[in-house]
Amino acid sequence: xxxxxxxxxxxxxxxxxxxxxxxxxxxxxxxxxxxxxxxxxxxxxxxxxxxxxxxxxxxxxxxxxxxxxxxxxxxxxxxxxxxxxxxxxxxxxxxxxxxxxxxxxxxxxxxxxxxxxxxxxxxxxxxxx
Numbered sequence: 001x002x003x004x005x006x007x008x009x010x011x012x013x014x015x016x017x018x019x020x021x022x023x024x025x026x027x028x029x030x031x032x033x034x035x036x037x038x039x040x041x042x043x044x045x046x047x048x049x050x051x052x053x054x055x056x057x058x059x060x061x062x063x064x065x066x067x068x069x070x071x072x073x074x075x076x077x078x079x080x081x082x083x084x085x086x087x088x089x090x091x092x093x094x095x096x097x098x099x100x101x102x103x104x105x106x107x108x109x110x111x112x113x114x115x116x117x118x119x120x121x122x123x124x125x126x127x128x129x
Contacts, residue, residue, distance in 0.1 A: 024067070030054045031064055032073050035090045036099075039106060043076070047083035058083075 009015045015022055034053045035043060047061040054064060065085050068074045076087035095103065 027054045035087045043087040
């Protein structure tokens with residue numbers, strides 16, 4: 001984003017003076033969106049995937065994760081040895097129409113899984129009477 005809009009950014013003195021803060025916010029937004037787009041059961045992310053999505057070097061990914069954790073944007077556990085982060089929660093935010101449709105689809109998938117588990121438990125659990 002900053003590369004595509006470099007001319008417009010340079011024309012705004014407020015953005016020039018806070019360029020690093022703007023870049024950090026864009027990076028954090030890209031990371032949080034990456035987490036949000038994944039189903040809750042698939043939120044173990046590799047540093048490499050995060051680096052690719054946020055366009056930061058792989059050795060800076062741990063800083064991005066720690067910053068997101070410290071700001072309360074996500075909750076989770078970072079494993080620097082395996083270079084992964086397991087995100088258990090992401091801060092709710094305002095969603096656009098496309099994101100709402102995706103969320104609706106995930107709720108539908110979740111309802112199906114709950115119904116399947118209910119049926120499974122009903123079949124494999126002896127009744128208590």
